[in-house]
Amino acid sequence: MQRGIQFEGRPVWAEIRLSALAYNLRAIRRHLKAATAQGARREPPKLLAVVKGNAYGHGAVPVARALSRAGADWFGVTCTAEGAELREAGIREPILVLTGFWAGEENRLLEQRLTPAITRCEQLRLLDRAAARKHRRKVPFHLKIETGMNRLGVAPAELGVFARTLAHCPHLYLEGIFTHFASSEIFSNEQTESQRAIFEEMLGRMQALNLSAPLVHLANSAAVALRPDTWGTMARPGLVLYGYHQSYDPPDQTAAADAELPLRPALALRSRLISLRDILPGQGVGYNHRWVAPRPSRIAVISAGYADGIPRALTNRGRVIIRGQFAPMVGTVSMDLITADVTDIPEARLGDVATIYGADGAASQYVSEVAHQVGTVTSDLCCALGKRVPRFYLR
DSSP states (O other), rough: TTTOOOOOSSSSSHHHHHHHHHHHHHHHHHHHHHHHHHHHSOOOOOOEEEEEHHHHOOOOOHHHHHHHHOSSSEEEESHHHHHHHHHHHOOOOOOEETTTTTTTHHHHHHHHOOOOOOEHHHHHHHHHHHHHHOOOOOOOEEEBHHHHHHHSSSSSGHHHHHHHHHHHTTEEEEEEOOOOOTTTTTSSSSSSHHHHHHHHHHHHHHTTTTTTOSSSEOHHHHHHOOOGGGOEEEOOOOOOGGGGOOOBTTTHHHHHHHHSOOOOOOOEEEEEEEEEHHHHHHHEEEEEOOOESSSEEEEEEOOOOOTTOGGGTTTTTOEEETTTTEEEEEEOOOOOEEEEETTTTTTTTTOOOOEEEEETTTTEEEEHOOOOHSOHHHHHHTTTTTTTSSSEEEE
C-alpha cells in the first residue's frame, strides 16, 4: 500500500496501477490469440479499448496512454468531447465514437480524426456534406445495427434505406459494422444467441447489397472472456481492462471467466482516519443515529463519503481495511464522511490509512465485491468515483 503519497487537501485519494492495465490488455491479447490458434480463424481480432466515462472513472488520458503503450489498436469513447480530449492529449490510434454524433458536431469529428458510429440513416447525409466541405479522402464510419438492445442503431427493416442513402454519399467509407449485446453475461437465456443470429443475418443481407466492412465487432468484456463465437474481427473489452469480470449467470461462469482470463484490479481507493471518538453503549453515530453502540466503542471518522463515490447503500453494511484488518462501517454514509467501528483494532491511530477498495497486507476488497454487496454492477461504482478524488498513477 502506498502510505507515502503526499498532497494538499482532504486525505482521500485513488491509486491507479498502470502496470495492471497493461497486464490486463496483454492478458486479453494472449487469450484471443490462444483461442484463435485452437479454432479455424486466421488471426485474432483487433482490440478496441473502451475508455468512455473517464475510463470507467480511472482517468481517460493516463489510462489511454498506458493502453496505447501496451498495444491497443483502437479506443472507444461515448461522445465527440471524450474523443477530442484523447486527441489533444496525443493519442494517435483510431477512436470510435460509440454513440454517434449530434447534428452540428460533424466538423469537429473530422478535425479530430474521430470515427463516428452511424446509428440513424439521416446521419449519413450530415457526415457526407461535412466530408465534402473538408475536401478529404473518404471519411470512415461504423454502422451500428440494432439487434435487440432497442436503444441505438439502424434496425433490420431500415437496411434498404441505409444502402440507398449511402450510395449517394461518395465521401464516406463503411469501415466497420457492429452491434451491442443486451445481456451477454447471462448464459442461461437465449437473448445473446438471438442477437448474434440477427446480426449474422444482417451481414448476409448487406453482402447481397455489395456492402461489407473490414471490421466486424460484437464482443464486449463478457463475450471477450467466454464467447469466441462473437469475436468478429475486432473485440471491445471494457471492464475487463480495469481488472474485473461481471457476475455471470449461472454463477459458475464467473469462475470459468477467471480461469480463462485472470485479471488484476487497477483501482484502490483510500482515505485516512481524521478523528477517533470513544462512545458509550446506547449512543448513536451519524445522521439519524442509524447505528447505536451496543458496547463501549471506539469510532473512527474517515474522510470520504458519497460525493467521493462511496455508495450510500453501504450504510451499516460496508467495511474498510485499517492496519490490515477489517473494520465495519457504522452509521449513515454521508456526503463527506464515513465512520467505522475500530473497537477491535486497538492499535488504530489518527492518520492511519483506511482502504475502501484495494488491498492492505493480507486483507483486500475490490470494487467488484462491493458492487455485488449493494446490488449493482462494478462499472457503476468505478464511474461514481468523485472528481474531487485525486488520482495517482503508479507504475
